[in-house]
Structure formats: C-alpha cells, structure tokens
Amino acid sequence: MAARAVRFLLLRGWLLAVLVVAWEVAARRAEDIYFPPPGRIVRTLLDDPALDALAPSLGRLLLGWALAGAVGIAVGVGIGLSRVAYHVLDPVLQFGRAVPPPTLIPLFMVVFGLGTSMQLATIVFGVVWPVLLNTADGVRSVEPVQLDTARAFGIGGAARLRYVVLPAAAPKIFAGLRVALGFALILMVIAELMGSGDGIGARLNAAEREFRPDRLWAGILLLGAVGCVLNGLFLLVERTVLAWHRGARRTRT
Amino acid sequence: MLDITGLSHRYDDGHQAVDDIELSVEGGELVSIVGPSGCGKSTLLRCVAGLQRPSAGRITVGGRAVEGAVPPNLAVVFQDYTRSLFPWLTVRDNVALPLRRHGLGRAERRARAAKALAQVGLDGTGSRYPWQLSGGMQQRVALARALAYRPSLLLMDEPFGSVDAQTREDLEDLLLAVRGGPAGEGGPAGEGGPAGEGGTAKRPPGRMTILLVTHDIDESVYVGDRVVVLTGAPGRVHSDLRVDLPAPRDRVATRGLPEFVRLRAEVGRAVRRP
Numbered sequence A: 001m002a003a004r005a006v007r008f009l010l011l012r013g014w015l016l017a018v019l020v021v022a023w024e025v026a027a028r029r030a031e032d033i034y035f036p037p038p039g040r041i042v043r044t045l046l047d048d049p050a051l052d053a054l055a056p057s058l059g060r061l062l063l064g065w066a067l068a069g070a071v072g073i074a075v076g077v078g079i080g081l082s083r084v085a086y087h088v089l090d091p092v093l094q095f096g097r098a099v100p101p102p103t104l105i106p107l108f109m110v111v112f113g114l115g116t117s118m119q120l121a122t123i124v125f126g127v128v129w130p131v132l133l134n135t136a137d138g139v140r141s142v143e144p145v146q147l148d149t150a151r152a153f154g155i156g157g158a159a160r161l162r163y164v165v166l167p168a169a170a171p172k173i174f175a176g177l178r179v180a181l182g183f184a185l186i187l188m189v190i191a192e193l194m195g196s197g198d199g200i201g202a203r204l205n206a207a208e209r210e211f212r213p214d215r216l217w218a219g220i221l222l223l224g225a226v227g228c229v230l231n232g233l234f235l236l237v238e239r240t241v242l243a244w245h246r247g248a249r250r251t252r253t
Numbered sequence B: 001m002l003d004i005t006g007l008s009h010r011y012d013d014g015h016q017a018v019d020d021i022e023l024s025v026e027g028g029e030l031v032s033i034v035g036p037s038g039c040g041k042s043t044l045l046r047c048v049a050g051l052q053r054p055s056a057g058r059i060t061v062g063g064r065a066v067e068g069a070v071p072p073n074l075a076v077v078f079q080d081y082t083r084s085l086f087p088w089l090t091v092r093d094n095v096a097l098p099l100r101r102h103g104l105g106r107a108e109r110r111a112r113a114a115k116a117l118a119q120v121g122l123d124g125t126g127s128r129y130p131w132q133l134s135g136g137m138q139q140r141v142a143l144a145r146a147l148a149y150r151p152s153l154l155l156m157d158e159p160f161g162s163v164d165a166q167t168r169e170d171l172e173d174l175l176l177a178v179r180g181g182p183a184g185e186g187g188p189a190g191e192g193g194p195a196g197e198g199g200t201a202k203r204p205p206g207r208m209t210i211l212l213v214t215h216d217i218d219e220s221v222y223v224g225d226r227v228v229v230l231t232g233a234p235g236r237v238h239s240d241l242r243v244d245l246p247a248p249r250d251r252v253a254t255r256g257l258p259e260f261v262r263l264r265a266e267v268g269r270a271v272r273r274p
C-alpha cells in the first residue's frame, strides 16, 4: 500500500521535481532579481504575511462559488423542467453567459463600492452560468424511460426531483460546478486586484508598488497551489458522489 | 377492469403504430399478447399505462378513463428494462422507491423489497447496483419492483426475454403464483392496498389483472387465460383465443395436454399467417 503510494508519487511527480530543481539551479546562476529561485519564493511565502491573505480570499472564493452553485442549480432545475421557460429564457441566458464577467467589475464598483459585496457579485455573476446551463441541460436530458418509470410508478413531485431528476442530472451538474470553481478563482483574483483591502490580490498590488518580485512570485505560487488543492478536493467529492456513474459507464456495452 | 375501444395511434412522424384495437379484459385475467416485432405491442401498453396519449380511441381502467394520466395501482415492466432501472440506486432502493407512494415506512419498504427480490431469485443482491448485475438479473429486478408494488393492473413487456430457459420457467410459475387467488377472491393484493392518487383508489378485491407481451408462443398459452394475437403494421387484433386449461398449471403436465398443443398450434398459425 505505502509502496504503491510512493510509486504513484514518483511516477506522477518526477517531472515536476526535475523542473523545480532545474529552475532553482538556473535562477541561482542567473541571480536575476525578477526571477528569484523557488527556494527563496517559498521562504518569502512562509515568512511573509502572504498566508494571512489566504483566509479572506478563500472565504470570498468559496462563498461566491457556493452562492452561484445554489442559484445555478435552483434556477437550472426550474428552467430544465419547463420546456417553455427553457425556450423563452435561452437567448437571455446565452447573452448573460457571453458577457465577460470582468467587464462587470467597474459597474459593480459603482453599485457596491469597493469591498466584499463587489467581489462576491463579480464571482457569483461570473460563475453562475456554467452551473445553471449544465443543470438545465442535465435536467432536460434525463432518459425518457426513467421518466416513464417514475410516472408509471407514481413517483412525482419532490420525490421525482430528489430520486430521479437530480441524480440523473448530477454528472452534468458536477461538471458545471467544477468549471465554476476554476472561474471563481480567476474572478476572485481579478476582483481583488481591481479593488480590495485584503486578500491575495491586494498583496500582489502591494508587492508591485513596493517592487518586491519575490512577493509577486509568492502570490503566484500560492494561487496555483490553491487552485490545485481545490480541484483535487472537488474531484474527491465528485468521485464519491458519482461512483455509480463511473461504474455504470464502464459496464455499458 | 380494462376496456379499450377504437384505439389508434399515429406517431408524430406519421407512422401508424396501432389501428382500431378493441380489447376488453376482466378483472383478474391474465392476457398474453403476441405478435410480430413492430406490430405495436409496446405502443399498446404505453397507451394503457397513460404514458402515451393515443390519437384516437378510449381506454378505461376500472371504469376510469385513462386519457394520458397514469391509472393508480398500475405497475409496468418495461421492455427496455436496463434503462428503466435507476443506476444511482442500489437494487434494493430501486425496488423500494415506488413503495413510498404506498405510505409505508422505510423498514417496511425494505422488507417488501427484500421479499420481492427473494421471489425472483435475487436474494443477497440488494446492496449491489443494477449495473453490477447481468442482463437477466436486471430484468428480474425490474420484475421484482413491479411485484413489490402489488398493483391491481400489471403491464409486462417481454419481461422474461433475457433469462435462460430454466429461470424463465421459474418466473412464469412465480407470476402465476403471485397474481393471487382465483378471480373474485381476496388475493395478495388485498393486504395494505396503496392510497392511490388523491387517496381515492380502493384496491379492487381479487387477483391482479395482467397484460403480458411475449414473443414466446409456448409461454403465451402456458400463463395466459387468453391469448390475443396482433398482426403487423399497423397493429390490429387478429384473434383472441380463450385458454381453457385447468389451474394450477404445471410446467410438465399442462404442456402435455392435447388442448395445450392445439392452442399452441393455433396461436402459431395466427402469428405466422396474418
């Protein structure tokens, strides 16, 4: 078991390790102030209050994502269940999705001022679309035989939603949530860069003003790590919740 | 119990699937429906189940017009049984889910599901998922789901198509056993009848009424009280044969009776020479 884990890490991690070492060696040789060696970046990251900036950023990110997820799933189910609503709303939704979310930041700044509300609004508005559209699509494409089964056996209303429609749409909903999580990270940073008192984005702004390339690199590294960890955790949950889906797909003939 | 008059259905693409079908089924009867592939057997069942609104004609179940609404106390074993099971639910939950409607508690639902699974020879598979089972086992799960529901009208679309000959005979006998006592007497359907839509549906006393679609002529005669032969495209009733074989049916003795042999030959002729 442990041996297998080690082998897995070696197999998957060797290229990354080689790259980091090469970077370290090259950066030390070059002694370029703009490109500090990774060892120093990590030290900066740990010494610096950069890690303190993580909590507010992460809080916004997760809150915005969760809000967008809840709204997206709720509205998506409503739209997916009603053919009329889908056809009426589709153009509106396509338009909403097409608007690049960062363009809304100036507007939200005017409306909400600088601060958390503006940042949350940016994240929510930007990431709600993949969840909403995927949910609507998933709800609309439930197997007709499964819907017939539910109808024939009198499974209606909330039970139908909970035991038939939502599980059937879950693979698509999860795909939407995952895309949304990636978007949320991007928008969180952009929103913080454009106006924030705390968070990683604010740190990056400060580092730029104070001319501290090492701190800039530290922020970049931190954001990359956050993205990886969040995605990894999400995949873990998805794998558990959708175990049936993987199994059923593998055995489909 | 079930009255079909002038039933015709034309699909949206203009294809006429069934044409002017007349069929009347007494409460407690088991009617086998045979006919060539594509003659509209599934369409007929879908219309009776209220899943498909026919283009013309009238269907009443227990005196109530179906008209696109599913009659209460009805269970269906779909031809496409693999896809009619929910892959996200375990076998046990697949069987137990429809029982929520009966207002049963969780423990009772599970007990009923376990019993139905045991009846179809699937004890011990309750906590597995449908996709972990073979095709024939999945078909039996679909059957168990319908049996656990204890419907008064059971529609079955080739329910034994994917099982081996031995299991098939077992399931035929099971079907005859669980459909309840002779017509008019309180069968197993009597106990704990479900509160139907709006709580109005009082379960009619007596045995289940069953429509069984099959391609197996032998089976149609062996289990049926009647065999209805449909002819192809569009589907019409070709003949309606009464099966006067003594109950209880026995898989060896019944098949040896001259009457059985005669009926089987007659159904065979009807299917082949429309």
Ligand SMILES: Nc1ncnc2c1ncn2[C@@H]1O[C@H](COP(=O)(O)OP(=O)(O)OP(=O)(O)O)[C@@H](O)[C@H]1O
Pocket (backbone or CB within 6 Å): B011, B012, B013, B015, B016, B017, B036, B037, B038, B039, B040, B041, B042, B043, B044, B079, B233
């Ligand atoms: N959704 C549909 N749209 C258009 N035509 C359909 C549809 N479903 C079935 N049909 C057609 O209606 C006819 C009857 O189909 P049906 O499925 O009722 O036949 P069946 O008797 O059940 O056949 P089988 O024994 O192969 O299951 C066929 O010709 C089929 O092509």
Ligand SMILES: [Mg+2]
Pocket (backbone or CB within 6 Å): B041, B042, B043, B079, B157
């Ligand atoms: Mg069919």
